[in-house]
Amino acid sequence: MTRNPSRAGAVLAFAFALLAPAAARGQEDGSRISEATQACLFCHENLHPGLVADWRLSRHARTTMAEALAVDEPARRVSTPGVPEELRDVVVGCAECHTHAPDTHPDTVEHGEARVHPVVTPRDCALCHPREVDEYGQNLMAHAYENLLGNDLFSDLADRINGVESWTDGALAPRTPHAATTDDSCLACHGTDVQVVRRETRDTGLGEMEFPVLTGWPNVGVGRVNPDGSRGSCSACHTRHEFSIAMARKPYTCAQCHKGPDVPAFKVWEVSKHGNIYAARGEGWDFEAVPWRPGRHFSAPTCATCHISRLVNDWDMTLAERTHRMNDRLDTRLFGLPYAHPHPKDPRTSTIRNRAGMPLPTELTGEPVATALIGADERAARRNAMQAVCLSCHSRSWIGGHFDRLDHSIATTNESTRTATAILLDAWRQGVATGPANGGSPFDETLERMWVDHWLMYANSTRFASAMMGADYGVFADGRYALAANLRRMQTLVRLDGGRR
Ligand code: HEC
Ligand code: HEC
Ligand code: HEC
Ligand code: HEC
Ligand code: HEC
Ligand code: HEC
Ligand code: HEC
Ligand code: HEC
Numbered sequence: 001m002t003r004n005p006s007r008a009g010a011v012l013a014f015a016f017a018l019l020a021p022a023a024a025r026g027q028e029d030g031s032r033i034s035e036a037t038q039a040c041l042f043c044h045e046n047l048h049p050g051l052v053a054d055w056r057l058s059r060h061a062r063t064t065m066a067e068a069l070a071v072d073e074p075a076r077r078v079s080t081p082g083v084p085e086e087l088r089d090v091v092v093g094c095a096e097c098h099t100h101a102p103d104t105h106p107d108t109v110e111h112g113e114a115r116v117h118p119v120v121t122p123r124d125c126a127l128c129h130p131r132e133v134d135e136y137g138q139n140l141m142a143h144a145y146e147n148l149l150g151n152d153l154f155s156d157l158a159d160r161i162n163g164v165e166s167w168t169d170g171a172l173a174p175r176t177p178h179a180a181t182t183d184d185s186c187l188a189c190h191g192t193d194v195q196v197v198r199r200e201t202r203d204t205g206l207g208e209m210e211f212p213v214l215t216g217w218p219n220v221g222v223g224r225v226n227p228d229g230s231r232g233s234c235s236a237c238h239t240r241h242e243f244s245i246a247m248a249r250k251p252y253t254c255a256q257c258h259k260g261p262d263v264p265a266f267k268v269w270e271v272s273k274h275g276n277i278y279a280a281r282g283e284g285w286d287f288e289a290v291p292w293r294p295g296r297h298f299s300a301p302t303c304a305t306c307h308i309s310r311l312v313n314d315w316d317m318t319l320a321e322r323t324h325r326m327n328d329r330l331d332t333r334l335f336g337l338p339y340a341h342p343h344p345k346d347p348r349t350s351t352i353r354n355r356a357g358m359p360l361p362t363e364l365t366g367e368p369v370a371t372a373l374i375g376a377d378e379r380a381a382r383r384n385a386m387q388a389v390c391l392s393c394h395s396r397s398w399i400g401g402h403f404d405r406l407d408h409s410i411a412t413t414n415e416s417t418r419t420a421t422a423i424l425l426d427a428w429r430q431g432v433a434t435g436p437a438n439g440g441s442p443f444d445e446t447l448e449r450m451w452v453d454h455w456l457m458y459a460n461s462t463r464f465a466s467a468m469m470g471a472d473y474g475v476f477a478d479g480r481y482a483l484a485a486n487l488r489r490m491q492t493l494v495r496l497d498g499g500r501r
Contacts, residue, residue: 032064034086037093039113043206044094055241060092065128074291074312077245079131092128100124106196106227107212118212119194121226125234132234135324140347142232144190144223150350151359153442157452158186160443174444183216189257191224191233192216222257246287249304251278258303261457261478263335265303268461268470274300275470294319294392306389313392320389329386331379332410334463338421338455339366339414342373343382358436364425366418402469409466409474413459416483420454423447423490432494450490458482 033041045052055061059077066088068078087096097120102108105117126133136142149155162177162185177185183192197213214227224233236257237248247253255266269275277300285298291312292298298305305311307329310322323329333343339362344352352372354360361369374382383403390399424447427433433447434440442448457478465474475481 032089032091033093034090034095036095036099036114037090040094040098047206051241054239055094058242058244060241060243062091064089064091068128074310074316074318077290078128080128083128087127097124100127104228107214109199109210109212111209117227119214119217119226119228120240121228121230122232122234123226123228123230132324136232136234138325138347139327140344140349141222141236141326143347143349144221145187145193145225145231147223147347147349148186148190153359154350156441157443158182160441162186174441179215183219187216187219187221189221191221191231192219193225194219194227195225196227245290249287249292249302249309251275251302254303262460264461264464264473264478265468267477268464268468268473269303270470271472272469274302278302291316300393301389306386311389311392319392320385327382329382329389331374331382331386333361334410334460334467336413336417336455336459336463337361338364338451339368339417340410340459340463341368342375342379344372345374346372364421366414366421406463406466409463413462413483416487417455417459419487420451420490423487423494424451427494430494447490447493450486450493454483454486454490458486 041052065078065083069082095114098116099114102115102117104123105119107119108115108117122133122136140147148158159177160174162181163175165172165174193216195215197215199210200213201208201210220233220235222233222236223231225231237253238244239247251266251269258265259267281299289297292309293313294311296314307326308323309320311319313319327343330343332340334340337360341361344361349361350359352359352361352369354363354369356363361372387399424433427447428435428437433445436442443452461478462474462480462483465471465479473479
């Protein structure tokens, strides 16, 4: 191991001199913490007491891989069959995550005795949790950065929202947004592009140390592009440094990104019967247990229950498999682009092209781009997978009735979007608004914004309300009431020839 010939090196030598007697004193679980991690703790316990306290609360801090691997299914929490010998009998500490495979991390710096990278990526977690990492990579979330900015149409939408327009010659004129705005806006959830720009040396109070300077940092967006080329941030749902399963199973974790008017899953769930029961009874439920048993550990579903969790009954029969590929139970993409459609085959959606050459999974007239989307058999299998969850608490007829209503809502909201699109296409043809065929953005004029509201806010809200049982968001709160009113307003605007500005 090379030593950093700086002041930090000297401070570190001092730190290790102090550390040796501490280890000899035999701190309670000192022998289970690797020497490398003990060195980190020596400084960080006092530098970042909050951070280290979270780690101490985690299962990582109190479980060795040997112990984790000794647990049989269905209670096991690690998916690797084994790990290198040196990792077997130590708990998972700072060094085990932040110094793993340093050469694959462009953000690695000499940090005293060790080579540390601040951006711990899914590839590091894969050492012990390969199944979760592999599945997560097949999820729309892992590709949320490219799905947005790698798609000309969506990145135009982002620019039109984020770029502050100027008043020039008596008209609004577009301006390109600053990268910091996009990082703080869309990419807060979708994930930023984290790259190493340079390195800088700072005086830390413990001597000078070198640190990487990163773009798009900090960020825990689901599709974050990491310096090592991997995608995503596991801490989007498992906040560091507790990495708790209980936190991920609670709905507030998802609310961070699934709450706005375009994607109101959390609000819908909150006003549903399931959300009511959680509010009234949730405190007494067991969110730590693996396996998770409906009826025994909880009595109404959270987001995780329906979309992710493994559910097991008292005979240890699996009722639903756990999945980090969170589309295993989704047959329809409710999120209209601009129409709801069968789920995409590949989570990288920016490569899809419709007949008109636009990067959309549906035509503007509503037909799905069948070649890019899953077929009838796969749709049926996924719907069954979702219904298997419901079956742990409901009868078939209750569930069947629910999904019939959902299918109906999907059809009628698509119909409403078709009407709104017909108005817009007419406006483009008549020159009341300037569409792509005439070199205009489809997202900048008033009538076009109303059309975006139609599918992005109101049709989505209505479908989410129907799928996740929160009727309020399907009617007066951005639901059918808004859909009906918006069509009328669009008609008025076209007739007034006022759609242009
Ligand atoms: C000699 C004391 C010392 C030791 C030992 C030490 N660190 Fe640090 N570490 C620091 C200081 C000081 C900082 C800077 C804190 C700040 O920015 O305020 C830091 C920062 C960090 C950062 C953030 C870097 C960034 O760019 O944001 C990480 C990650 C980190 N340390 C991990 C570790 C790990 C893992 C170990 C053990 C392998 C370790 N440290 C050992 C003192 C130490
Ligand atoms: C969108 C939210 C979300 C993201 C992102 C996420 N997870 Fe999870 N994870 C969950 C939920 C929810 C559970 C609980 C599953 C259950 O109840 O069976 C979970 C459970 C786990 C478990 C416990 C498995 C067990 O057997 O007890 C591990 C390990 C895990 N996740 C690792 C990861 C890794 C690694 C990543 C990054 C690649 C990741 N997760 C990203 C939501 C997420
Ligand atoms: C299970 C893996 C894991 C372990 C164990 C771990 N870290 Fe981290 N650490 C992460 C992840 C993940 C991030 C956040 C990066 C991201 O967003 O993906 C992080 C971030 C950090 C940061 C930057 C956070 C900030 O808010 O500035 C520091 C500093 C840090 N870790 C130090 C430590 C120290 C000290 C320990 C030991 C007590 C430790 N880590 C243990 C995975 C780990
Ligand atoms: C060196 C192996 C190792 C690495 C690397 C690792 N973990 Fe773990 N993980 C474990 C062990 C051991 C447990 C505890 C298993 C047990 O308690 O049976 C665990 C448990 C978990 C759990 C379940 C916690 C709970 O409350 O049930 C989650 C979530 C998790 N890890 C996420 C991550 C994430 C995210 C990363 C990467 C940032 C990561 N782990 C990196 C070994 C590892
Ligand atoms: C608060 C978090 C959050 C922010 C901020 C955010 N989004 Fe999203 N976005 C989501 C979620 C959640 C989904 C997935 C919704 C679903 O499928 O139910 C999504 C999906 C999308 C999709 C669909 C992509 C595809 O092909 O799968 C587009 C397009 C999109 N968002 C555009 C934007 C734009 C443009 C911005 C910024 C102006 C933005 N989003 C900001 C959370 C966010
Ligand atoms: C940091 C933001 C963030 C958090 C936290 C988050 N999501 Fe997401 N989620 C997104 C974005 C963004 C997308 C859409 C990506 C796209 O379309 O490209 C998405 C997509 C999804 C999808 C569609 C996946 C697919 O492949 O079809 C599901 C299901 C989902 N999220 C469920 C959850 C659940 C459940 C939780 C909580 C356990 C959660 N999400 C937490 C941002 C987030
Ligand atoms: C009772 C089960 C249930 C609960 C609880 C639940 N969902 Fe859903 N969710 C569904 C169903 C059913 C669908 C539609 C599935 C389909 O038709 O493909 C869906 C669809 C979704 C989608 C996909 C949207 C798209 O664009 O296709 C996301 C994202 C989502 N839910 C997030 C959440 C979040 C976040 C929570 C918690 C706040 C949650 N769900 C709670 C059952 C549930
Ligand atoms: C862990 C148990 C559990 C699971 C899993 C579950 N539910 Fe429920 N659900 C309940 C309970 C309890 C109620 C409240 C019944 C009442 O109103 O008395 C309920 C209520 C409902 C309602 C009535 C809503 C209303 O306001 O009228 C519908 C519809 C429903 N569930 C559908 C589903 C569907 C569909 C799924 C699967 C996608 C599902 N549930 C999964 C426990 C569950």
